[in-house]
Amino acid sequence: MTNLSVNFCGVNFKNPVVSVSGTFNFGLEYGMYFDLNQLGGITVKGLTLKPRLGNPPPRIAETPCGILNSIGLQNPGVEAFLKNELPMIRKYNTNIIANIAGNTIEEYCEMAKILSESGVDLIEMNISCPNVKEGGVHFGTDPKMVAKITSKVKKYCKKPLIVKLSPNVSDIKAIAKAAEENGADALSLINTILGMRIDINTKRPILRNNVGGLSGPAIKPVAVRMVYEAKQSVSIPIIGMGGIMCGDDAVEFMLAGATLVGVGTASFINPTACVDVIDGIKKYMEKHNINDVNSLTGGVIAY
């Protein structure tokens, strides 16, 4: 019998695969393509305290083996989420991870407080969104800032607190440590890497926001490295993400140190990517006679 279930911050996941924030809206769209009950968890679109319009289009550009996006956190706000979206998706037997972003530390605290009283299972604090002017990424690139925001939000957060890290940093280890030491129950990484494309015919950036976040297979090696490095420096569990397209990719992240894995951009190409990744992990385990998926985590034999 293969065991796929994972205990993550005291929450039971039936398997290590979650959808990541921002590529899965609030779940229902891909719910038309597969049974959401199959998922370990669903991370919902990033929420802000007030509704947010987002950036003007174009918001997406294709790049070699990846995409740039500059959605800019369009969302109905945390209250509307709790009222309109959560009840719909709470019906599924899967964990719900709320993803939050704020302009100020106070906003993060406020959202953590509100969501702690709600039916979500875990809270992921996005301090790494490259697509908003205030807040977002600047909270996530300085260890001191990470320490400060984590310790403050932790006070209000009654659910497991996952801190989502930015890859746009020199030393992910220091950032990871700062989050852990200040109360993070888990880490998730990586968010997108800041990038740009220019249309050489019009001389205009393709994204109306000029720059956007790079995701997809192109960034996978960077993500695997960062998960590996973070794992070396903290003992809290990690959700690994960045370019996972199939089960083998997910296994690579787990070997690097991830306890859960997140599937994002892959869904755009293959709407059943999340469940295909679960199947792929199972196949790998069968092939290699591995009984417990947890034994993969951190299993890399580094030189």
Added chain:
Amino acid sequence: MTNLSVNFCGVNFKNPVVSVSGTFNFGLEYGMYFDLNQLGGITVKGLTLKPRLGNPPPRIAETPCGILNSIGLQNPGVEAFLKNELPMIRKYNTNIIANIAGNTIEEYCEMAKILSESGVDLIEMNISCPNVKEGGVHFGTDPKMVAKITSKVKKYCKKPLIVKLSPNVSDIKAIAKAAEENGADALSLINTILGMRIDINTKRPILRNNVGGLSGPAIKPVAVRMVYEAKQSVSIPIIGMGGIMCGDDAVEFMLAGATLVGVGTASFINPTACVDVIDGIKKYMEKHNINDVNSLTGGVIAY
């Protein structure tokens, strides 16, 4: 008449295309595939004060639309370069850019001094190599460190000094500024982004060095963004590189702010990539009735 020639730090380049360091050895290998006289310049393999063995193999891994490398600066040392390699390649009518890397600031200074007395045309200071333990990248991720090393090396450097920046940073603008304010005559960016791949069958990293530097089209959007950001914050010229495969890619870098463009990994797939890029730039200029290649630099019309 289309003008392709560029004045870069007072040195005349017949066109804006140079080979980058580390993918072109000392020029002669690709000299079998095209006439090196066609190039704007040749950046030679990274040099160290003493000969360097480099890292054990495997040193290269394929990734989606890119590669990881961990060569580890294998090279014969600056003296052997001057004695054995430079005379061979100096015969060509093209600019030679020496690329240097040191374990200590003193080593950088020493090399700058030696090379200033030599026949090379410009000196590129690599403070961003992710593949060596001491030195290398740590000089390139902290603006204070960049300021210090640049100002010191500048004292010994009698040729135009190009500082090659690391993309593994949160704020490329601050780093670029630190280099400019302390005497850099030009910048080049980006070096590779640190990444990792794990063989899920053996559970071993594919690179013997565990991690390596990511290059190729996968990183192009990150490189374009960094060139664009650097250009906003400095007035010294920039060599743009990172995933350039064709003339259109080169034009994109120039629009973002590059004065020269570097072709690296592309040569592995297409040995005449450098000259094909030159041709592609020419074609673009003809199509758009552009007479002077210099008019492309920084031509992006940002929103």
Added chain:
Amino acid sequence: MLKKAHITKLIKKEEIAKDTFDFYVEAPQIAKAASPGQFIHVKCGDGTFLRRPISICDTEGDILRFIFQIRGKGTAELAQKEVGDYIDILGPLGQGFKIKDKKAFLVGGGIGIYPLLMLAKKLKDPKIFLGFRTKDLVTLEEDFKKWGQVIISTDDGSYGRKGFSIDAVKEMIDECEIIYACGPIPMLKALKNLAEDRGIECQISLEQRMGCGVGACLSCVCKTVRGYDKICQRGPVFDSSEVIFDD
């Protein structure tokens, strides 16, 4: 029943104008479910990453027809497919035209004419205004003629009327109770204004760069009275009165 990506087989391929390809694929489920104005999201090949949105042009039994112009890497790759090859297609997607029993004008410009064919079939005697840049690009004239009166304009006057379709539309606007349109933004803007002036209904199909194509990523928005709406899910067809064209 769950939706899925369909592996379809290319059974007929024709280059109907320079760089313009007419594809017929075997796609029973898509063909059966499709309604006019909906689109498909196509995996063009290994050399591109995202899918590409293409309008459904027509269906006939198990056969799905779509027509596309080479615009970049993806469409160029798709054009390489040969009869017998397989194509991975998601669809039908989005909300198509809402068919009303009114005297209809169909207005299409450039690649915007393709989604109108299937619509024309479902309407009673529509007037069909097709605009092209020049004679060589004129396509589907015979196909459309089967379903209504066709008025062709070319920008350079090399075929049909000279000028934009909108001029022809304006001349005959008294006969119009509803406009269905797809094409370049300036054309859609002009039609929106015209429809508002005349107080008639106007449905327009919009384009935007897409990620998922199914409403999950919020990439493909346009500005409407409600804020930013997803074109792939709420659209691609919108009531022109909802859409805000600003610049």
Added chain:
Amino acid sequence: MLKKAHITKLIKKEEIAKDTFDFYVEAPQIAKAASPGQFIHVKCGDGTFLRRPISICDTEGDILRFIFQIRGKGTAELAQKEVGDYIDILGPLGQGFKIKDKKAFLVGGGIGIYPLLMLAKKLKDPKIFLGFRTKDLVTLEEDFKKWGQVIISTDDGSYGRKGFSIDAVKEMIDECEIIYACGPIPMLKALKNLAEDRGIECQISLEQRMGCGVGACLSCVCKTVRGYDKICQRGPVFDSSEVIFDD
């Protein structure tokens, strides 16, 4: 004359064992310049980024022959090519075997047998030792038989001798003045030791992951008495006495 990448045409393709493909391409310049032990660097398709190194197996007039096993994404993609398709090939590359007028043993294991065929043709009555894991993987027996005595071993004894080629080689070593070998590292190590013990020459062909394939990137090194040498440029064939196998 300048070297270049050649666009070659696949004119014959055969699956000679499970997942093992025998390709014949029209490549006049490569075929003419090739010598035994050299390799080509092959662009497998759009789905992979780097080229893949493959040994030259044989040449005949304008025709270049190479054989490969599916090992991963690149070789799987290459195996998809059909007769008539074009393949982008760089080569011939590297330094092949240095042919000596001595009584020769050719020792090949697994995919290491392929570069030995062209070599066998150029030698006088070589003894040819081919090692395979099992019977189903045995290939090229007839091809080699034309050029010398063939001694086949399989690890499981399902065909020919049971065990490793090295055992057969040892038994007959008195008849040997030079060894040419290609195959797995343990085999090459054993041959190197054997050759050193007996004081005979031994040329071995090495493998390593490659970038450029032409000596420009320093990816593909092996340890030798000189430091790290580039396999693509100084090799792939080395004198075994130069090579340092450490772990």
